[in-house]
Amino acid sequence: MGQPGLRERKKQKTRLALIDAALDLFLRQGYEATTVDQIAAAVEISPRTFFRYFATKEDVALSLPVDNQEIMVAELAARPADEPPFTAFAHAVRAVITMLKQGDPADTARFLKSRKVIDGTPALFAGSARRMMENERRLVAELARREGSSPDDLLPHFVVALFTTVARVGFEFCGPDDPDDITAVAARLEAALAMAERSLRPGWDRPHPPAVTHPTDGAVGLGHAAPPAGRAPGRRPPAGREGRATG
């Protein structure tokens, strides 16, 4: 029981081999110029099998950052509930960096390689942004849960969008020099967080005391003690469709 079984191990090995081969090819000859057939050939599997590992060609390039997003969401959920939202977010991203620093160096190298490919490929950059924005729904929900507010309010959307932006500027914005180690990435992320901290008013990420609101409404004043006031169920966006690239 200690082992995940031969079949599972084989699968993970193939998966990593595909990622490595794909990133190398993307880096060498470009993303668009690389065909799935080439990636499959490099790992000696059939093209058909490639699509059993990754739904799209894009996915193989984005799988690592997506994994990190998952980690971040998990870290966020584990933050203490009384922490201000943005602070919690900041700790959550930092946790991802820490994990990268402490984990297998091979994983870190892979991650940096994928960042390099993504930053140099508009299509992948867009895909990465889409993932982040799809994630925003979850983050908004999580934030609303923490704060006891409604996901329909503008504030949680704003807080999450702003955080996503900071993370993007920190993670994805590559300046004049390509970072070859996580330390540089971590530094840039810290710089972005510091800039946000410097730019924003204290308490901006918590609902304001009711300036001139309805007198009958039970004054949704301080912090997290606010009544849930769950209004309409909120239209579930019909887009059940997952992120398939083409029709």
Add this chain to the structure above:
Amino acid sequence: MGQPGLRERKKQKTRLALIDAALDLFLRQGYEATTVDQIAAAVEISPRTFFRYFATKEDVALSLPVDNQEIMVAELAARPADEPPFTAFAHAVRAVITMLKQGDPADTARFLKSRKVIDGTPALFAGSARRMMENERRLVAELARREGSSPDDLLPHFVVALFTTVARVGFEFCGPDDPDDITAVAARLEAALAMAERSLRPGWDRPHPPAVTHPTDGAVGLGHAAPPAGRAPGRRPPAGREGRATG
């Protein structure tokens, strides 16, 4: 001279017909489920010709918002140079809304329709985000020009990213109710702008006086203030390739 010539008028007519047909089909049967052949058939042109009007299927859905972005950039360039960056940005978006309000109602309807399609289609939402982010380069350059700073600094990137975020939340975030008129869109945009105004410290969008070295700023270099000299010429992202959807 008053008329652009028959040929040109015909082209514009076809273009609008394609947009209308495409948006209707997208709205009725979904974006992914609609083929280019169907759109072309609805306007009675060959599929090949469709691609002479729009480079990708995505483009036909995004062309209107993209046009608005162009307008916004132009408006921004026309703002007085001494205006604080974020204020100038805010005026520029407002100008777009004003133009929509005052222009041809048919255009407005088309715009709202495309917004509805985009908001309900992850792939289009991503495409829209990509356009905005590609625009960020231009905005950063423009901002750096206005402020006389370097585009390599973190601050202009942060300001632009934050503004993009506000515009996105204002324009694209559809709450529980679908807006059927621009007034609602305008109101949401104003709410987002107000929220940003409320959240940010005065003067946040201008470089700080080099008075204090930040106590926590241990982070590697990155100095937004001190080293005025942009270092390396800055790698121009090789991505000469335009936004083609697939390889």
Add this chain to the structure above:
DNA sequence: GTAATTTATGGCAGACACTGACAAGTGACA
């Protein structure tokens, strides 16, 4: 150890987005 069952893989055909090349039609203009 062998048999039965589940699961991964490969090959094939096909839908769809998109492109280059060439031929034919249509507006512009002398």
Add this chain to the structure above:
DNA sequence: TGTCACTTGTCAGTGTCTGCCATAAATTAC
């Protein structure tokens, strides 16, 4: 009216991605 430039259609082809079915390998049952 005739020439020129531009637009359009047709055709063939590439690449991504999917469904279907047969085969091989691993897991489990006997």
